[in-house]
Amino acid sequence: xxxxxxxxxxxxxxxxxxxxxxxxxxxxxxxxxxxxxxxxxxxxxxxxxxxxxxxxxxxxxxxxxxxxxxxxxxxxxxxxxxxxxxxxxxxxxxxxxxxxxxxxxxxxxxxxxxxxxxxxxxxxxxxxxxxxxxxxxxxxxxxxxxxxxxxxxxxxxxxxxxxxxxxxxxxxxxxxxxxxxxxxxxxxxxxxxxxxxxxxxxxxxxxxxxxxxxxxxxxxxxxxxxxxxxxxxxxxxxxxxxxxxxxxxxxxxxxxxxxxxxxxxxxxxxxxxxxxxxxxxxxxxxxxxxxxxxxxxxxxxxxxxxxxxxxxxxxxxxxxxxxxxxxxxxxxxxxxxxxxx
Amino acid sequence: xxxxxxxxxxxxxxxxxxxxxxxxxxxxxxxxxxxxxxxxxxxxxxxxxxxxxxxxxxxxxxxxxxxxxxxxxxxxxxxxxxxxxxxxxxxxxxxxxxxxxxxxxxxxxxxxxxxxxxxxxxxxxxxxx
Numbered sequence: 353x354x355x356x357x358x359x360x361x362x363x364x365x366x367x368x369x370x371x372x373x374x375x376x377x378x379x380x381x382x383x384x385x386x387x388x389x390x391x392x393x394x395x396x397x398x399x400x401x402x403x404x405x406x407x408x409x410x411x412x413x414x415x416x417x418x419x420x421x422x423x424x425x426x427x428x429x430x431x432x433x434x435x436x437x438x439x440x441x442x443x444x445x446x447x448x449x450x451x452x453x454x455x456x457x458x459x460x461x462x463x464x465x466x467x468x469x470x471x472x473x474x475x476x477x478x479x480x481x482x483x484x485x486x487x488x489x490x491x492x493x494x495x496x497x498x499x500x501x502x503x504x505x506x507x508x509x510x511x512x513x514x515x516x517x518x519x520x521x522x523x524x525x526x527x528x529x530x531x532x533x534x535x536x537x538x539x540x541x542x543x544x545x546x547x548x549x550x551x552x553x554x555x556x557x558x559x560x561x562x563x564x565x566x567x568x569x570x571x572x573x574x575x576x577x578x579x580x581x582x583x584x585x586x587x588x589x590x591x592x593x594x595x596x597x598x599x600x601x602x603x604x605x606x607x608x609x610x611x612x613x614x615x616x617x618x619x620x621x622x623x624x625x626x627x628x629x630x631x632x633x634x635x636x637x638x639x640x641x642x643x644x645x646x647x648x649x650x651x652x653x654x655x656x657x658x659x660x661x662x663x664x665x666x667x668x669x670x671x672x673x674x675x676x677x678x679x680x681x682x683x684x685x686x687x688x689x690x691x692x693x
Numbered sequence: 694x695x696x697x698x699x700x701x702x703x704x705x706x707x708x709x710x711x712x713x714x715x716x717x718x719x720x721x722x723x724x725x726x727x728x729x730x731x732x733x734x735x736x737x738x739x740x741x742x743x744x745x746x747x748x749x750x751x752x753x754x755x756x757x758x759x760x761x762x763x764x765x766x767x768x769x770x771x772x773x774x775x776x777x778x779x780x781x782x783x784x785x786x787x788x789x790x791x792x793x794x795x796x797x798x799x800x801x802x803x804x805x806x807x808x809x810x811x812x813x814x815x816x817x818x819x820x821x822x
Contacts, residue, residue, distance in 0.1 A: 435793075546802055
């Protein structure tokens with residue numbers, strides 16, 4: 353019987369790459385948390401969260417709309433791909449995560465020529481990128497600073513601080529020990545959750561996001577968007593896909609996905625940022641093209657891009673792919689077919 | 694309304710307008726003659742040549758209006774346009790770069806893990822001891 357077991361980053365990447373990732377994580381820890389002791393970080397984030405929830409009380413409906421609008425403005429791919437957003441600010445008790453499917457399902461499909469270990473590793477990296485993109489995207493609330501100042505002039509500074517605290521701890525290996533203490537005191541708190549759905553009738557993807565406050569809701573919506581992009585890493589076989597999801601999409605994988613994924617995201621985004629392409633939709637569509645690469649090409653691309661060592665062939669592929677995407681988008685926008693000439 | 698529906702409406706209106714050239718009296722006369730010629734109880738001997746001539750005149754006039762309202766034969770067939778206005782959810786034209794693979798349903802993702810994280814931490818602590 354085929355069993356799909358854990359797949360960890362240090363089994364996927366070379367020691368050199370892991371050293372580089374851990375170095376970046378250490379730098380991120382300093383930037384996000386400074387020299388604050390971890391216990392102080394955790395108690396400060398608890399206090400801040402209470403203040404934010406209190407300040408947002410009475411404005412939840414508007415903040416939900418702003419969060420959806422903000423992400424739509426910042427990610428024009430949402431309009432292009434006709435993605436619907438269902439975003440809610442809820443109480444902590446309303447966030448209950450459903451458990452993933454058991455990983456040792458005896459009805460696991462025959463993977464044929466596909467190597468399930470490679471498929472799992474690819475999915476793990478894509479999950480990391482999804483988490484990384486959502487951390488970076490959460491700080492986009494600055495776009496609506498003026499409006500948020502109207503609600504409460506202290507909110508923006510508090511949002512900035514809570515996000516740094518909430519995500520900074522994932523760069524600290526000791527954070528897990530601190531979380532143990534919090535859990536023992538029954539003070540553990542999920543900040544939110546997101547999932548994507550596909551409405552077959554409307555042929556439309558829906559992002560369903562829930563969070564306990566505005567900045568976490570933005571984070572969850574972006575996560576939902578990148579979850580949709582991430583589905584491009586799968587093939588057409590539903591059974592194989594769900595087997596991989598069951599083995600990899602686990603809560604226990606998320607801390608390290610959050611820790612390292614932002615560096616995968618940064619490195620791939622940099623290719624887009626360094627290009628002369630201004631159409632922001634190209635960014636997510638380029639990620640989709642990277643995800644479509646076969647496993648070996650995908651691992652090589654991600655490893656090299658993280659180490660800033662893309663080969664000339666990889667760089668040329670990336671540049672050409674982004675140009676092709678840009679051309680297609682222009683054709684869609686203008687309705688003109690002869691833009692190639 | 695589709696382009697095709699619009700064209701048909703225009704043709705119908707033109708035909709109606711042109712038919713007005715066939716006066717109500719003439720229209721009534723034509724209908725009576727048609728009834729007369731197609732009635733089961735008619736007798737060939739009852740159709741006088743003058744009546745038949747009149748019938749042919751009226752039919753010719755009617756045919757002329759029908760022809761004027763008909764589409765030009767050389768005109769290429771119009772493709773039906775969109776039934777609804779574009780831009781509404783689910784009704785957009787398919788993009789060249791569709792995003793997302795409906796063949797998979799990823800598990801919901803949290804910001805913080807709870808029970809599983811606890812189990813993992815306990816396991817790690819135990820293994821260190």
